[in-house]
Structure formats: structure tokens, C-alpha cells
Amino acid sequence: MPINDLAKACARSTDAAEWEEFLRRSTPIASLVAARVARMWLGSATPAVVDDIMQEIFLKLCEQERRILRDFKPRGEDSFLGLLRIVAVSVANDYFRRQYSAKRGGKVVTVTLSDESAPMTPAASQGGKGMEKAVLYSELDRRMRLAPGVIAERDRAIFWLYYLQGLTAEEIAELPVMGLSAKGVESALRRVTSWLRKEIDPHNPDGVSEPAKETG
Numbered sequence: 001m002p003i004n005d006l007a008k009a010c011a012r013s014t015d016a017a018e019w020e021e022f023l024r025r026s027t028p029i030a031s032l033v034a035a036r037v038a039r040m041w042l043g044s045a046t047p048a049v050v051d052d053i054m055q056e057i058f059l060k061l062c063e064q065e066r067r068i069l070r071d072f073k074p075r076g077e078d079s080f081l082g083l084l085r086i087v088a089v090s091v092a093n094d095y096f097r098r099q100y101s102a103k104r105g106g107k108v109v110t111v112t113l114s115d116e117s118a119p120m121t122p123a124a125s126q127g128g129k130g131m132e133k134a135v136l137y138s139e140l141d142r143r144m145r146l147a148p149g150v151i152a153e154r155d156r157a158i159f160w161l162y163y164l165q166g167l168t169a170e171e172i173a174e175l176p177v178m179g180l181s182a183k184g185v186e187s188a189l190r191r192v193t194s195w196l197r198k199e200i201d202p203h204n205p206d207g208v209s210e211p212a213k214e215t216g
Contacts (some may be wrong), residue, residue, distance in 0.1 A: 002077070007069055007072055010022045012070070029085055029088065030058070031050060033092060034049075034050045034092050037164055037165075068083075075179075082175035082178075085161075086175070089165060093164070154178065155191065158185055169185040169186045170185075172185045
């Protein structure tokens with residue numbers, strides 16, 4: 001059964017065989033995304049952390065009587081896998097955002113939109129830099145979530161797919177659930193980045209750079 005049909009079937013089915021097949025075919029992508037996001041936040045991805053994130057991903061799919069599955073509308077062959085990737089990125093970032101909603105002296109930590117271009121190394125070896133990067137990601141995500149009327153959920157997903165997952169604008173545009181061209185994705189990235197710059201430093205919005213895109 002095509003994955004699109006399988007996802008629609010599981011939206012309203014409790015058949016053990018269908019769900020077993022659904023999990024078998026969804027787990028590799030969920031695991032890959034969980035591991036990659038973990039490496040971006042922590043510098044490494046332990047099996048325990050990846051397992052925790054994957055549990056949350058599948059719990060998210062089952063929330064509100066499997067609303068995500070029920071609302072899914074296929075827009076191309078295997079388009080559910082694109083949706084799954086977006087959900088996984090969002091859930092994984094939420095996982096770390098909760099852990100790193102750090103406060104110092106009773107005040108929410110704010111950081112500038114500047115970052116080093118060097119690839120992330122394990123947080124343990126980075127010391128303060130690893131924590132600073134985690135706090136940066138948490139703060140950016142927190143601000144985007146606090147402004148749903150300005151930064152749509154799709155734009156937030158695009159931002160993290162680009163900067164954390166390392167996808168190009170062309171690759172993001174190929175995800176059927178986006179409904180955007182590569183130029184549309186680039187426009188969304190510019191809009192989100194510009195908004196974040198102003199949020200972080202309203203007096204000097206052009207004096208900071210966007211976070212370095214993760215690669216590798």
C-alpha cells in the first residue's frame with residue numbers, strides 16, 4: 001500500500017497490521033530527523049534522546065484522535081513523508097526548546113542573531129558555546145511561536161528545515177505540503193530572518209547576521 005494510503009487508513013483504523021506497517025515505514029525518517037536535530041542542539045545524538053523524540057513524534061501524530069493523519073491530503077506520491085519530516089522537525093525542536101528554556105537571574109536569556117560558521121562540535125567540548133547555541137535556538141523558536149500572526153507555522157518549519165536540517169530552498173520547495181516554489185521558500189526565509197533580526201535588536205536590525213546554516 002502506498003504510504004499516503006496507509007497514513008489515511010491509520011487515521012481511522014486501529015488494525016494492528018496496518019499500524020505495524022505504518023510504524024515500520026515511518027520510523028527511519030523520524031529517527032533520521034530526530035538524530036540530526038539532536039546533533040544540532042547537543043553536538044551528538046544518543047540513542048536514548050533519539051528514542052524520546054521519536055516517541056513524542058508518534059504521540060503527536062495520535063493527538064486529538066489522530067487529527068494530523070485525518071487532515072492529511074495527499075499532494076503527490078509519498079507526500080506524507082514530507083509531512084512527517086515537518087512534524088518531526090517541529091516536535092524535535094520543541095523537545096529541546098523545553099529543555100533549554102533557560103533563565104538567568106530570573107530573566108529570559110536573549111542572544112543576538114550571530115553565530116559562528118564552523119560546524120558544531122560536541123557540546124561537552126564546546127563548554128559555554130554549546131549551551132549558548134542551545135539557548136540561541138530556544139530563544140529564536142520561542143519568539144517565532146509567540147507571534148503566530150506574523151510567523152506562520154509553515155514559515156517556522158521552513159526556517160528550521162533550512163538552518164537545522166540543512167535542506168536547500170529547492171529541496172524544501174519539493175515537499176508537496178509546502179505549496180511553494182524555491183523563490184517562495186527564499187522569500188519566506190528572508191521574511192522570517194528579517195523579523196527575527198528586528199526582534200533581537202530593534203535598534204540595529206542590520207547589524208547582526210542570521211544563524212549559520214548547519215551542514216553535513
